[in-house]
Amino acid sequence: MAVFQAALLNELEKLYKKKKVLVAILLSLAVIVIGQLVIVGVRSGFGLRGTGSVEFPMLVLSVVVNTILPLFTALVAIDSFSGEFTQNSMRITLTRPVSRFKIYTAKITSIVLFILGALLLLLVFSLLAGFIFNTNSATLDSLGRTVFSYFVSLLPLTVLALAIALLANIFKSGIAVFFVSILTFLALKVLGVLFSQYSSLFLTTQLDWYNLFLVNSFPILKILRQFLIMLGSGIMLFTAGFYIFDKKEF
Amino acid sequence: MKFKKKSVMLVSFTVGTLLLATTALADIASKSGYDELKGAIKLTTEQASEKFDSFTLDYSMALKDNGKTLESSNETLKVDRTKDASENISSGLSLNGDKRSSQSYSDKTTMIRVSENDPTYYVTEFTKERKDDPFTNPFKEDEAADVEKIVDAIVGSLKDHVVVTENTDGSKAITGSLTEVQIPSLVNAVASFQLKQEFNNQNSNQNNSKMPRLTKDVFVKEVKGSAKVNADGVMESILGTAVLSGKDEQGTVHDISLEALVKVTGINTTTVTKPDLTGKKVVKDIARYGDAEMSNPEKFVGKFKNDIIIEKDSKFVKVGERFVDITQIDGKSVEGRYYSEFKPGFEEYATSLSSFKFEAKFEQEQKTSANFEGTNDSGDKVRGHIYLSEYEGQVNFNIDNFNGSFGRGLMFNSSFSPVLD
Numbered sequence: 065m066a067v068f069q070a071a072l073l074n075e076l077e078k079l080y081k082k083k084k085v086l087v088a089i090l091l092s093l094a095v096i097v098i099g100q101l102v103i104v105g106v107r108s109g110f111g112l113r114g115t116g117s118v119e120f121p122m123l124v125l126s127v128v129v130n131t132i133l134p135l136f137t138a139l140v141a142i143d144s145f146s147g148e149f150t151q152n153s154m155r156i157t158l159t160r161p162v163s164r165f166k167i168y169t170a171k172i173t174s175i176v177l178f179i180l181g182a183l184l185l186l187l188v189f190s191l192l193a194g195f196i197f198n199t200n201s202a203t204l205d206s207l208g209r210t211v212f213s214y215f216v217s218l219l220p221l222t223v224l225a226l227a228i229a230l231l232a233n234i235f236k237s238g239i240a241v242f243f244v245s246i247l248t249f250l251a252l253k254v255l256g257v258l259f260s261q262y263s264s265l266f267l268t269t270q271l272d273w274y275n276l277f278l279v280n281s282f283p284i285l286k287i288l289r290q291f292l293i294m295l296g297s298g299i300m301l302f303t304a305g306f307y308i309f310d311k312k313e314f
Numbered sequence: 315m316k317f318k319k320k321s322v323m324l325v326s327f328t329v330g331t332l333l334l335a336t337t338a339l340a341d342i343a344s345k346s347g348y349d350e351l352k353g354a355i356k357l358t359t360e361q362a363s364e365k366f367d368s369f370t371l372d373y374s375m376a377l378k379d380n381g382k383t384l385e386s387s388n389e390t391l392k393v394d395r396t397k398d399a400s401e402n403i404s405s406g407l408s409l410n411g412d413k414r415s416s417q418s419y420s421d422k423t424t425m426i427r428v429s430e431n432d433p434t435y436y437v438t439e440f441t442k443e444r445k446d447d448p449f450t451n452p453f454k455e456d457e458a459a460d461v462e463k464i465v466d467a468i469v470g471s472l473k474d475h476v477v478v479t480e481n482t483d484g485s486k487a488i489t490g491s492l493t494e495v496q497i498p499s500l501v502n503a504v505a506s507f508q509l510k511q512e513f514n515n516q517n518s519n520q521n522n523s524k525m526p527r528l529t530k531d532v533f534v535k536e537v538k539g540s541a542k543v544n545a546d547g548v549m550e551s552i553l554g555t556a557v558l559s560g561k562d563e564q565g566t567v568h569d570i571s572l573e574a575l576v577k578v579t580g581i582n583t584t585t586v587t588k589p590d591l592t593g594k595k596v597v598k599d600i601a602r603y604g605d606a607e608m609s610n611p612e613k614f615v616g617k618f619k620n621d622i623i624i625e626k627d628s629k630f631v632k633v634g635e636r637f638v639d640i641t642q643i644d645g646k647s648v649e650g651r652y653y654s655e656f657k658p659g660f661e662e663y664a665t666s667l668s669s670f671k672f673e674a675k676f677e678q679e680q681k682t683s684a685n686f687e688g689t690n691d692s693g694d695k696v697r698g699h700i701y702l703s704e705y706e707g708q709v710n711f712n713i714d715n716f717n718g719s720f721g722r723g724l725m726f727n728s729s730f731s732p733v734l735d
Contacts, residue, residue, distance in 0.1 A: 112506050113533035113560070115499050123499035199531065206495045260466045265338050275471040278496045283474050289344070292337040299330030303323050310319075 071162050071170035075144070079174050084143065088136045088178075092186050095132060099124055100193045113199065118206045120194035121187060122213065122278075128186055129217050129271050133179065137221055138245050140178050141228040144171050145309075146238035155314050168306045175225045180218055187214040213274035219291070220270040223298045227267065230305035233312065270294055347476030348469065351488050351541065352462075356453050358549040358578065363451035368394040368584040372577040377409075379570050384524050385409045394586040398422050401586045405430075409525055419589055426589055435589065435596045472496075484545035491538040506532045509558050513570070526568045528560035535559040535569065551577040611643045614702050618709045618730035622654060624663070625725070633660035638700075638711050638730045647675045648684060648700065652711065663724055670696045707732065 079085060103114035103123075115123050148154040157167060191210075195202075231241045249268060256263035263269040273294075276287050362369060370392050377385040387406030394400070398421055405415035416429035425438040452458065476490040494502070510532045513525060534556065541552040557571045622634040634656035642649040653669040672688030683701040690696055701710040709730045 106503060107531070110507055111510065111529045111532055111560075112503055113531040114503060116494060116533075118495055119499055119502075122495060126498060206493075209495060257467045260463075260470070262342060264341050269471075272471050275496075276474055279475050280491055280493075280496075281475075281477040283477075285344070286346075286474055289337050289341045292333055293341065296330045296332070296334030296337060299326055300334060301330075303327040303330060307323055307327075 067162050068166045068170060071160075071166050072173055074157070075170045075174035076177065079140065079144070079178055082143065084136070084139055085178070088132075088182055089185060091132055091136075092128070092182060093189060095128055096124055096186070096189050096193050099127065099190075100197050104197065115194070115198055116202070117194040117198045117200050118202045118210050120198055121190040121210050124186060124190040125213060125217065125274065126272070129221075129274070130268075133182060133217075133221055134224055134249060134271070136182060137175065137179055137225045138228050138242060141175050141225050142232050142238045142241050144175060145229060145232035146236070146241055149232075149236060149314070150238065152314070158314060164310050165306065168309050172225065172229060172302070175229070176218070176222050179221045179225065183214050183218060183221075187211065209278050212277050216277055217271070217274050219294055220267065220273060223270070223294050223301065224267060226298055226301035226305060230301050230308070233305050233308040264290065265293065267297070346473050347478040347488060347490070348473035350478050350486070350543075351476055351490075354486075354488070354541065354543045354547060354549045357547050359451050359453055361548060362393075362578065363454075366393075367396050367582050368392070368580070368586070369578055369582070370580040370584045372579065373575070375572070375574045377570065377572050379524075379526055379568055383407065384570075392580075392584050392586045394584060397586065399586040399588070411524065417589075419586070421588070424588075426591075428589070433595065435591055435594050437591070437596055437598045439598065439600055441600060472498075486543040488541040488543060489539070491536070493536050494533065497534055497537065502534050506534050506558060506560075509534075510560070526562045526566075526570070528558075528568060528570075529563055530561040530565075532558065532560035548581070549578065551575065611645060611648075611702070614643050614648075614709065615640050617733040618711075619733050620727050620730050622656070622663070623725045623727075624660075633657055633663055633724075636727075636730070637733075638709055640709070645676070647673065648686075648702075649673045652688070652713075672696070672698070672700075674700055 100120070103120065106112050106114045148157065158164070162170075228241065228245050231244055232238070235241050235244065252266045252268040256266045256269045270290060270293070273287075273290050276283060276290065362371075370390060373387075373389045373391070375385075375387050376383055385407060387404065389402065389404040392401040400420050402418045402420075404417075405413075407413055414429070414431075416427065418428075419426040423440050425440075427436045428434065453462075472492065475492055475496065476488060479487045479489070481487065497505075510528055514527060536555070536557040538556075539552070539554045542550045544550050553573070553575045555571060555573045557569055559567065559569050561567055616639075618638045618640070619635050621632050622636055623630050624633050625631075634654055636652070636654045638650060638652050640648060640650040649672070651669075651671050654664065656664055670688040670690035672686040674684035674686030676682070676684045682704065683699070685699050686697070688696045688698075696713060698711065698713040700712075703710060706729075709732075710728050711730055712728045713726075
């Protein structure tokens with residue numbers, strides 16, 4: 065465990081040292097500021113309320129979970145694998161007395177922690193903006209559901225990170241991975257609209273699964289099914305990704 | 315060790331695949347509440363338009379502002395398919411406070427209307443039996459499948475908000491409710507903008523409307539719905555409520571709610587009775603319009619005319635007369651001549667379109683209208699359209715490319731009245 069912790073710390077430090085984290089923070093804040101400006105504009109321009117204090121974080125989540133969060137997940141995951149493959153710094157990591165399984169797990173964990181950090185940042189700042197600039201519409205129930213929605217969004221994003229890590233291990237070039245990911249993402253989005261009866265199987269639809277937790281009746285069966293689908297695909301992707309990573313020669 | 319790692323990976327990959335496959339299949343097979351709702355609506359409309367011999371459809375709607383009724387309407391439609399008869403009773407309160415109530419009855423040969431503020435029975439008798447299906451199935455329309463797909467896509471993740479509870483007798487209750495957090499912000503914004511415009515437009519059209527004018531902080535507060543489906547899968551009632559909240563100029567908060575209830579009752583037990591007209595004040599008329607075939611087209615043989623008018627020195631001046639002279643007509647075609655006569659001093663207005671002969675074949679469906687083609691005195695082709703209006707006792711005669719004459723202030727009127735003296 066101590067070895068894994070060291071590997072994870074190592075990965076986190078590498079992540080932290082990169083400018084991408086700073087860019088992620090700035091972009092997240094920009095989304096909140098722009099979103100709030102749009103809401104204020106709509107309110108004074110069209111006479112609509114736009115959002116209340118709790119709806120604003122939900123609006124932010126619905127936007128970022130389909131745009132900048134997958135994008136940053138992809139960038140960080142690609143950087144963590146393809147970047148190190150091409151710079152040959154992966155060799156340095158591998159020369160340490162750490163098994164490849166632990167390195168792979170540490171890399172994935174650091175990406176997940178990055179996503180969690182981004183979600184928390186968005187949650188805190190959008191809640192702040194929501195309460196400062198919007199009419200109060202919060203109840204304990206809706207506030208709880210909002211916070212919960214942010215946390216459950218971590219799961220589909222983790223699956224996404226695993227999928228991109230697999231792609232990064234298949235293709236050598238980071239740019240290729242990036243384009244394949246984006247094209248697949250868009251294709252799945254379109255397929256989700258065209259075949260709406262099967263859309264719950266697509267990862268792009270699962271990104272919106274936090275909506276299930278907002279339903280009054282709490283559709284536990286549906287949530288369980290979605291959870292198992294994500295768990296199943298997560299296990300598959302992790303195993304496949306690790307298999308290739310394990311077999312790779314540097 | 316190497317072997318062990320491989321088998322662990324194999325096992326975990328298999329477990330993942332199985333987990334994904336089984337739940338995916340279960341997910342596709344599971345019918346969501348939304349699907350059940352859709353199925354029930356489809357089945358009900360299909361049965362109502364094809365299978366039921368008779369039924370009663372109750373529809374009521376109320377628009378309330380902070381609990382005070384602004385507008386309401388109640389409608390009861392009784393349909394008896396075996397007799398091809400239907401009865402409609404409607405009453406309501408309009409936005410400017412007027413109450414209304416009326417009743418109508420319709421079968422193959424008659425239509426009877428009466429309203430509360432005018433106790434006269436208006437009876438229309440049809441010379442021919444008409445085919446009037448009182449209820450058509452909207453899902454049988456051509457574009458229904460596409461519309462359904464679009465609606466499915468729009469509803470998207472909101473599908474999961476529909477909940478079905480099954481009762482012991484096989485009937486089901488379908489409910490759904492959305493509050494402001496659950497409605498996606500974009501949907502909420504677009505919907506509230508639309509509704510705000512709609513309400514405010516209505517306001518400006520009606521002066522003494524009681525509808526509050528919302529200007530600030532408009533949003534959709536709540537959308538609720540519930541439906542009852544009986545053991546046969548037929549929807550017996552559906553109730554929907556939507557609440558729009560906003561502030562008016564003075565800053566007062568208004569919660570405007572719209573409630574609609576549709577009920578289907580008396581399946582195969584509804585009877586439609588023709589109103590008893592004995593001792594009532596009755597106004598009768600025979601339906602001419604909507605009757606495709608003219609009974610005696612010969613009545614249109616003869617001259618029809620109207621005035622040729624120009625605008626001169628800010629006044630209308632009559633400069634002559636136009637004539638349509640129908641010489642021959644039967645159920646298939648019409649023949650005649652069109653000409654203009656100008657008063658002395660205005661002959662300069664005569665154009666190449668001022669006189670020509672025409673011949674036209676009636677359109678298949680409508681035996682009163684036809685496109686004609688004629689030749690004028692100089693041998694050029696003239697095209698246009700003729701419509702014989704039994705209802706007005708007039709001929710409508712339009713010439714294509716007549717625009718050229720407008721420049722000189724010459725006006726064209728397409729209605730020609732018969733020359734009777």
